[in-house]
Amino acid sequence: MIKVGIIGVGTVGSSVVKILQKNKDIITARAGKEIMPVLGVVQNLDKDRGLNIPLSSNVDDILNDNTIDIVVELMGGVDDAFRVVKKALLKGKAVVTANKAMLAYHRYELQKSANKHAIGFEASVAGGIPIIKALREGLSANHIESIKGIMNGTCNYMLTKMMSDGVEFDAILDEAQKLGYAEADPSFDIGGFDAAHKLLILASIAYGIDAKPEDILIEGIEKINSEDVFFANEFGYNIKLLTIAKKSGDSVELRVHPALINKKEMLAKVDGVMNGVSVVGDCVGETMYYGPGAGGDATASSVVADLIDIVRNGNNSPMLGFKKILENDVLKLKNRDEIFTKYYIRLEVEDRIGVLSKISNILGDENISINSFLQKQSIDKKFATLLFSTHQCFEKDIQNAIAKIKECDFIKQNPAMIRIEE
Amino acid sequence: MIKVGIIGVGTVGSSVVKILQKNKDIITARAGKEIMPVLGVVQNLDKDRGLNIPLSSNVDDILNDNTIDIVVELMGGVDDAFRVVKKALLKGKAVVTANKAMLAYHRYELQKSANKHAIGFEASVAGGIPIIKALREGLSANHIESIKGIMNGTCNYMLTKMMSDGVEFDAILDEAQKLGYAEADPSFDIGGFDAAHKLLILASIAYGIDAKPEDILIEGIEKINSEDVFFANEFGYNIKLLTIAKKSGDSVELRVHPALINKKEMLAKVDGVMNGVSVVGDCVGETMYYGPGAGGDATASSVVADLIDIVRNGNNSPMLGFKKILENDVLKLKNRDEIFTKYYIRLEVEDRIGVLSKISNILGDENISINSFLQKQSIDKKFATLLFSTHQCFEKDIQNAIAKIKECDFIKQNPAMIRIEE
Numbered sequence: 102m103i104k105v106g107i108i109g110v111g112t113v114g115s116s117v118v119k120i121l122q123k124n125k126d127i128i129t130a131r132a133g134k135e136i137m138p139v140l141g142v143v144q145n146l147d148k149d150r151g152l153n154i155p156l157s158s159n160v161d162d163i164l165n166d167n168t169i170d171i172v173v174e175l176m177g178g179v180d181d182a183f184r185v186v187k188k189a190l191l192k193g194k195a196v197v198t199a200n201k202a203m204l205a206y207h208r209y210e211l212q213k214s215a216n217k218h219a220i221g222f223e224a225s226v227a228g229g230i231p232i233i234k235a236l237r238e239g240l241s242a243n244h245i246e247s248i249k250g251i252m253n254g255t256c257n258y259m260l261t262k263m264m265s266d267g268v269e270f271d272a273i274l275d276e277a278q279k280l281g282y283a284e285a286d287p288s289f290d291i292g293g294f295d296a297a298h299k300l301l302i303l304a305s306i307a308y309g310i311d312a313k314p315e316d317i318l319i320e321g322i323e324k325i326n327s328e329d330v331f332f333a334n335e336f337g338y339n340i341k342l343l344t345i346a347k348k349s350g351d352s353v354e355l356r357v358h359p360a361l362i363n364k365k366e367m368l369a370k371v372d373g374v375m376n377g378v379s380v381v382g383d384c385v386g387e388t389m390y391y392g393p394g395a396g397g398d399a400t401a402s403s404v405v406a407d408l409i410d411i412v413r414n415g416n417n418s419p420m421l422g423f424k425k426i427l428e429n430d431v432l433k434l435k436n437r438d439e440i441f442t443k444y445y446i447r448l449e450v451e452d453r454i455g456v457l458s459k460i461s462n463i464l465g466d467e468n469i470s471i472n473s474f475l476q477k478q479s480i481d482k483k484f485a486t487l488l489f490s491t492h493q494c495f496e497k498d499i500q501n502a503i504a505k506i507k508e509c510d511f512i513k514q515n516p517a518m519i520r521i522e523e
Numbered sequence: 524m525i526k527v528g529i530i531g532v533g534t535v536g537s538s539v540v541k542i543l544q545k546n547k548d549i550i551t552a553r554a555g556k557e558i559m560p561v562l563g564v565v566q567n568l569d570k571d572r573g574l575n576i577p578l579s580s581n582v583d584d585i586l587n588d589n590t591i592d593i594v595v596e597l598m599g600g601v602d603d604a605f606r607v608v609k610k611a612l613l614k615g616k617a618v619v620t621a622n623k624a625m626l627a628y629h630r631y632e633l634q635k636s637a638n639k640h641a642i643g644f645e646a647s648v649a650g651g652i653p654i655i656k657a658l659r660e661g662l663s664a665n666h667i668e669s670i671k672g673i674m675n676g677t678c679n680y681m682l683t684k685m686m687s688d689g690v691e692f693d694a695i696l697d698e699a700q701k702l703g704y705a706e707a708d709p710s711f712d713i714g715g716f717d718a719a720h721k722l723l724i725l726a727s728i729a730y731g732i733d734a735k736p737e738d739i740l741i742e743g744i745e746k747i748n749s750e751d752v753f754f755a756n757e758f759g760y761n762i763k764l765l766t767i768a769k770k771s772g773d774s775v776e777l778r779v780h781p782a783l784i785n786k787k788e789m790l791a792k793v794d795g796v797m798n799g800v801s802v803v804g805d806c807v808g809e810t811m812y813y814g815p816g817a818g819g820d821a822t823a824s825s826v827v828a829d830l831i832d833i834v835r836n837g838n839n840s841p842m843l844g845f846k847k848i849l850e851n852d853v854l855k856l857k858n859r860d861e862i863f864t865k866y867y868i869r870l871e872v873e874d875r876i877g878v879l880s881k882i883s884n885i886l887g888d889e890n891i892s893i894n895s896f897l898q899k900q901s902i903d904k905k906f907a908t909l910l911f912s913t914h915q916c917f918e919k920d921i922q923n924a925i926a927k928i929k930e931c932d933f934i935k936q937n938p939a940m941i942r943i944e945e
Binding site: 425 | 538665840847
């Protein structure tokens with residue numbers, strides 16, 4: 102029998118306990134041994150969780166118990182969790198964690214400590230979708246050309262509703278909060294930070310690249326409005342918060358931002374709270390992985406799968422996918438100025454002669470050419486909304502152009518920009 | 524360095540050699556050791572394959588070479604391949620195979636021989652999609668409720684074109700053959716047999732159930748025509764060749780047949796030659812896996828991933844997912860009469876009074892009630908096509924009803940039936 106201690110028994114932790122108990126028959130048959138949750142650590146011992154395991158409020162009760170083989174870390178946070186996980190590894194225990202924030206900062210240090218002990222973290226990215234396993238093992242023959250992910254259910258729910266119902270951002274946020282799809286403080290999700298943590302984990306496995314959240318481009322969905330939705334629908338796009346990792350030459354782009362993507366792409370069909378990750382490899386082409394990215398039972402499904410892997414002694418893959426450093430192929434993080442893509446821009450302007458020619462001149466000076474264009478007039482005909490997309494150009498040029506346009510006296514509101522991914 | 528011998532150097536085998544050579548840098552970094560193809564076995568030594576490895580026409584040159592660590596079996600066929608694989612395992616070599624037909628018949632015998640040696644077969648199901656890994660490891664915490672797969676690219680290409688262009692079966696088959704998407708003798712693909720082999724492999728991993736192709740319901744797509752496409756489009760369905768594994772109580776349904784599925788389902792969006800597999804687990808809910816199900820490089824991507832797993836010593840999971848037999852939960856194959864689903868039926872009838880009431884009576888006698896109905900008249904008004912769907916009923920009853928309807932004197936052509944999966 103394998104004994105498991107669980108640090109943090111909230112939604113996911115409770116599901117882990119329940120699944121280990123409810124599916125004991127099939128889990129034992131698959132793992133070869135019974136996997137038993139023997140102790141949970143919680144902050145508040147008085148709260149009734151309706152669970153059938155002993156609880157403690159002291160982490161050391163798990164760390165110092167030599168009969169406990171595997172620690173499941175679900176306490177959250179960055180540095181405290183890292184210390185606990187490291188201690189567990191030093192004590193010879195295997196660790197399973199769902200903590201993406203900790204991994205976004207400490208995954209390479211953990212890989213060193215994990216050398217002889219297993220560390221599973223499938224649940225840290227895209228909840229119930231086994232994307233870590235797919236990328237680290239299933240696609241290991243490939244140079245990964247790109248990863249595009251929809252990995253935040255809150256954002257995807259909101260954007261899906263905005264696209265289908267045309268409702269404005271604030272109203273949808275209210276609704277998402279009432280339904281429990283968005284937190285009381287939603288900034289971590291809608292600001293793109295949650296998705297960025299997941300991207301960094303996947304990027305390490307795909308490219309062996311070490312980057313921190315501070316190093317990469319992260320933009321949230323807060324500025325998207327119904328004009329953008331109108332343009333997207335008109336030109337056959339969906340709007341998604343995308344996490345993007347893309348290799349070109351000896352550098353890798355890592356970025357998180359809202360993007361317009363063609364409605365026909367498989368990834369564009371990932372709607373509501375669901376997650377999807379599209380991976381392009383040089384041998385396999387595109388594969389895509391779809392499923393629930395959050396929720397207690399779905400996330401616990403990945404936690405328990407990691408437990409089974411460890412008990413089977415089934416997974417000796419290197420934690421981050423590489424047994425050795427890639428000597429001749431050290432990739433560097435691409436400077437965001439060098440991003441080369443198409444852009445969509447929204448401008449609120451006074452409706453008078455010369456405005457369009459002034460904007461065209463600014464764009465032309467920055468080597469940007471317009472691909473499609475829509476103009477909408479306000480009811481009193483004083484203002485107009487200009488919506489347009491560009492051909493491919495450099496991020497640096499589009500940022501310069503927007504800065505110049507912003508200074509023009511006919512601009513009524515800060516210009517908005519969304520990148521187009523094709 | 525790990526040495527690999529490849530038996531069968533056709534499209535997939537050539538891709539395996541090329542990928543191991545072209546991606547040597549990243550494969551070595553991920554596996555920790557270089558994986559080198561050292562010998563290929565082919566039937567015709569005179570054919571130029573443009574490959575940079577020695578070739579032989581004698582399988583024993585690989586089997587008897589003690590320096591070869593892993594055998595890649597791509598020779599095809601059932602019993603000869605099985606003998607070769609068994610011999611390789613007995614000689615202490617690991618084996619990677621893409622041979623679904625061999626596995627459909629011999630997977631449980633192979634599992635016994637594979638006890639101490641690795642056997643990888645990711646490439647045998649859905650080409651480049653790592654679905655074996657997802658099911659055996661990623662979803663191992665779950666009781667699998669159902670697997671629905673689109674796992675034959677030839678059929679999916681043809682059905683997608685029929686749905687979008689309204690062209691008849693024979694014309695599309697011609698086109699598919701010209702494009703290389705269908706074999707000169709297409710019966711193995713369009714008859715559903717290829718998909719059935721893949722289904723049996725997945726069903727073993729999900730349910731531990733041993734079944735042979737002869738044991739299960741297999742129907743092909745040959746009878747589908749433009750009337751069926753018309754009905755499907757009218758009522759919001761797509762037509763797909765589905766492989767279905769579904770658990771209810773202590774039995775499992777295994778079947779392969781064309782099915783009407785709601786266009787809104789993620790699986791219905793898998794078009795053209797692409798494959799998709801939707802898996803529902805009791806904890807995780809639905810996850811879906813999408814990608815190329817055939818082609819040299821995509822299939823070789825999975826073969827090489829298995830090689831890397833073996834070299835990493837990374838995969839000690841039991842071959843078919845179970846370390847022990849499920850004692851209290853032995854599942855039996857459901858009798859096809861007990862299938863309980865909705866049905867679509869197409870009838871060509873003489874257009875005269877009393878026909879509809881006769882048909883309604885037959886259906887009523889078998890406890891079948893109609894859900895939706897369409898009638899189309901022929902140009903000369905002598906014949907009519909009746910298209911209808913039923914509410915849920917038993918397969919046995921629908922088969923009885925169809926047999927009775929077939930005997931009616933107003934029937935001009937054998938009735939056609941497609942199951943509806945919702």
